[in-house]
Amino acid sequence: MDGASASEVSRDMEAAPRDGRRTILDAAARILRHNGYKATTLRDIAAAVGIKAGSIYYHFASKDAIVAAVMNDGVERVQEGVSRALSGLPATAGPAERLEAAIAAHLHALLEYSDYTSAGLKAFTDAPEAVRTAARPVRKRYEAVWDGIVADLVAARLVPDDVPAETLALAILGMMNWSPEWYRADRHAIDRLARDFAAIVLRRPAG
Amino acid sequence: MDGASASEVSRDMEAAPRDGRRTILDAAARILRHNGYKATTLRDIAAAVGIKAGSIYYHFASKDAIVAAVMNDGVERVQEGVSRALSGLPATAGPAERLEAAIAAHLHALLEYSDYTSAGLKAFTDAPEAVRTAARPVRKRYEAVWDGIVADLVAARLVPDDVPAETLALAILGMMNWSPEWYRADRHAIDRLARDFAAIVLRRPAG
DNA sequence: CCTACCGATCGGTAGG
């Protein structure tokens, strides 16, 4: 009732008064991306942030809570990137252009922008079932974006009509999500890869 | 000089005089496939085989030696499966049929036959650099098989000619190697998937 | 192939 305490004030005046949670998640994403679920320790994360391991629990309830948060943020970042790319397209853009733009956005998020995105991919398989379960709804929502893109392609007859739409979507996601295994920034241009992946899938309309 | 010892004889007469190394590798492959590198412990492997953890070192020098052996066996099994499928094709088979047969063989090895193959994929990313380095030559040799398949497709103009052969090969490997993430034996038919993946990549000749 | 064990490390907690 007598105003802010000294510690609250000094916290406000720190050079980088960033959210402690976000700082921890940033470090966790970076380490998870490179080491995977099991090899990422709370001590690694704490050291990267400049605090002690036990202090992590001041911000998060468990390691798995951190991993789940990173994974969900990761998927949401790709999804935002893809949505932004799609809505930035001119109204005249057809399904083929939308496909290429979506692939480019996904690859940029996965290979460049976001530790969160690649951490999510890498840690997902190792993570305990509880973490995977927590992450599944967000993933499903993102996959629905691709189902929509592919459905438009099918309707416009821009893809082989004897391949089920579901298989098509999974094939596209496979090409993209496998790319961290071989992508080298000094040897590949992401926009070129996006164009190539789109070209592999697309057919010119038979009209 | 005085003949086989009792223990040698009794070993010969055991019900399953299998190579101890192979038994351990089989168990390791199965556990690695499900748990990945870090979460697979020597104690798990030993328990699955019915021996004690320390006894593993009677057969292998280290955990990493086991993992490296599983990974290399895995790649070699896919490669053998693909080679067998290709050489089983009639001489009249063209590059398109060879592609579909190779995809089918790869998917069968990855999704059905071999714990080794999927263990190799799953453990490769987590494994320490030393293990990855040891596994790389075998992988390169297998990728060369795909480079050959794709080169034949390019020469026969059965694939989009504005996509580099290297990208095409990586896209195909991506579709296939991502499939363990979504494949469900009760919902997908492997040969159908192989046909669909081939159809995505193939163009009818413009002749 | 076993017993017995080491040193290191981990996620997490108590009590400030």
Next chain:
DNA sequence: CCTACCGATCGGTAGG
């Protein structure tokens, strides 16, 4: 957010 610590577990080794 820290110190100090726990119980569990891990890869690996000594010496049979």
